Amino acid sequence: MAAPSSPPAGGAPSNQPAPSAQPEKVLRYAFLVAETGFDPAQISDLYSRIVTAHVFESLYNYDYLARPFKLKPNTAAAMPEVSDDFRTWTIRIRPGIYFADDPVFKGRKRELTAEDYVYSLKRFYDPATKAPLYSTFKQEGLLGLEELRVQALKTKRPFDYDKPVEGVRALDRYTLQFRLAEPRPRFLYNLAGGDTYGAVAREVIEAYAGKTMEHPVGTGPFMLDRWRRSSLIRLVRNPGYRDVFYDAQPNPGDTEGEALLARFKGRKLPMIDAVEISIIEEGQPRWLSFLNREFDLLYLLPEEYAEVALPHGKIAPNLQKQGIQLYSVLASDRTMYYFNMEDPTVGGYTPDKVALRRAIGLATDIATEIARTRRHQAVPAQSVVSPMTWGYDPDYKSENSDFDLARAKALLDTYGYVDKDGDGWRDLPDGRPLVLEIASSPDSRSKPYDELWKRDMDKLGVQIRIRTAQWPENLKSARAGQLMIWQLGFNSSTPDAQLGLELLYGPASGGQNLGRFKLERYDEIYRRMMVLPDGPERAALLRDAQKLLTAYMPQKFRVHRIVNDLAQPWLIGFRRPYFNQIFWPYVDIDTAKLPPR
Known part of the structure; x- marks a missing residue:
């Protein structure tokens, strides 16, 4: 609301009309996959986590402009005090941070305290929460938390949130301490994700029991205003958000970052009033909506329009004349398809099962996928390690990226996967039909990949059957171990390779390890890497892990x-952003340039 204007000099009232209110600054864009909900402890999908990262707050954040990354305090008052053995982490929280208003608080301001982070972490261990990222936190070895979980499972009683544990304690109202069973040099990364480890208020979770996915209440810059599931998400500026001002540290020589800092430094955040996100799975309507100026941002240009928008890798002249800006990066992600290692057809660790998976991998034509389907907007993946994470080497080469149809056929022939009944398709060694069931989604974005893979398998002589369902439904089935093979992407949310390796870690089966790969040698490497500081010894273990995954092929990493x-x-x-850090508060809308809407 505009403040009343002062009368002009001389005291006479002004006859000029009061200035009109500024139009609402709304960031409008689209997700290409539907969200699942907004409870940090119950989600793992990227798009839900983009929302929760802006509603809930972690102790630390990634600097918006630093590349590749830099961590800085958020709700914490300073960087943590860390013991020499990396087992004790003590953090002071800033006083005067408040949760967004909610009827649960009965009109009172609710301050963020250390106990909120204690409670929020315990929720990942509560069996009733069914937290998909439970395995991630379990691996950190926080003392006493696993025992609480086991007690709840054994007694079939509610999880005891009131029982103190050594692993996470509030030393006083504003001091939080974590104690770990083993050294964890990179534990800080877990504390920098408001999307998952953002503070929740216990009274909110208990008041909305069974509906916490619909009622996110955090201390962050935005709050949920409206939600039509799988259709529209509207968030508005949190009026109770504390004073936070634009400040960042671009790397020396980063001219783009330095220009942004010079332009915005000192501005109060967030600079926009609201965010409206549509869910549009098909590429064409997302593309046309952007061209029609209905969206301010085309987050992920549909690959089928890459040659139209980016001929020869540069923004098209007609788009450039309109002032449209291009932001292009090699993402810190990997796409892959995983094999269900418990499936009787493609799972298992015997030589014949390994040969089948490696043959399928060798028959997958990644070069054609990149050129034809992805319009050259990808590079071959050599392993699970993604760009911008520790241990990634752009010169590393493995069999994972090989396309060799002759070798693939020879492998299947050697292990008895031949056409026994004369119908033109390979059979299992025991004579039963060999049929691969591939999970997919019923949208135009998935169809070209399904067709390309069918072409590849046809050449190998292997039948495939496509099973379609909406992405959230496939995720649910994957967690239950009900899919044979599923292609999906995985984005790195931290700058370390360990999170990617968790996708194959045995104890994470049913969580991040959707394919239920269990190999003791790999798990041993994983555990040793957890305790080691970054350096040559840890790097050598990473290479061993990469070789094991190439040999057993529980996942085929594509691009x-x-x-x-x-x-x-x-x-x-x-x-x-490279990782799942926040970006909404750092953007602005120049209302003078807005078209009529």
Whole structure:
């Protein structure tokens, strides 16, 4: 609301009309996959986590402009005090941070305290929460938490949130301490994700029991205003958000980052009033909506339009004349398909099962996928390790990226996967039909990949059957171990390779390890890497892990994507985040350039 104007000099009242209110600054864009909900402890999918990262707050954040990354305090008052053995982490929380208003608080301001982070972490261990990231936190070895979980499972009684544990304690109202069974040099990364380890208020979770996915209440810059599931998500500026001002540290020589800092330094965050996210799975309507100026940001240019928007890798002249801006990066992700290692057809560790998976991998034509389907907006993946994470080497080469149909056929012939009944398709060694069931989604984005893979398997002589369901349903089935093979992407949310390795870690089966791969030698390497500081010894173990995964082929890593975002000329300040850090507060809308809407 505009403040009343002062009368002009001389005291006479002004006859000029009061200035009109500024139009609402709304960031409008689309997700290409539906969200699942907004309870940090119950989600793992990227798109839900983008929302929760802006509603809930972690102790630390990634600097918006630093590349590749830099961590800085968020709700914490300073960087943590860490013991020499990396087993004790003590953190002071800033006083005067408050949760967004909610009827649960009965009109009172609810301050964030250390106990909120204690409770929020315990929720991942509560069997009733069914937290998909439970395995991630379990591996950190927080003292006493696993025992609480086991007690709840054994007694079939509610999880005891009131029982103190050594692993996470509030030393006083604003001091939080974590104690770990073993050294964890990179534990800090777990504390920098508001998308998952953002503070929740216990009274909110208990008041909305069974509906916490619909009622996110955090201390962050935005709050949920409206939600039509799988259709529209609207968030508005949190009016109770504390005073936070634009400040960042671009790397020396980063001219784009330095220009953004010079332009926005000192501005109060967030700079926009609201965010409206549509769910549009098909590429064409997302593309057309952006061209029609209905969206301010085209977050992930549909690959089928890459040659139209980016001929020869540069923004098209007609788009450039309109002032449309291009943001292009090699993403810290990997796409892959996983094999269900408990499936009787493709699972198992015997030589014949390993040969089948390796043959399928060798018959998958990644070069054609990149050229034809991805329009050259990707590079071949050599392993699970993604760009921008520790241990990634752009010169590393493995069999994972090989396309060799002759070798694939020879492998199947050697292990008895031949056509026994004369119908033109290979059979299992025991004579039963060999049929691969591939999970997919019923949208135009998935169809070209399904067709390409069918072409590849046809050449190998292997039948495939496509099983379609919406992405959230496939995720649910995957967690239950009900899919044979599923292709999906995995984005790194931290700058370390360990999170990617968790996708194959045995104790994470049913959580991040959707394919239920269990190999003791690999698990041993994983555990040793957890305790070691970054250096040559840890790097050597990482290479051993990569070789094991190539040999057993529980997952076929396909590509690292080049992601391209397009922004309208009135959207200013955008920069594609490498990890799942926040970006909404750092962008602004130049209302003078907005078209009529």
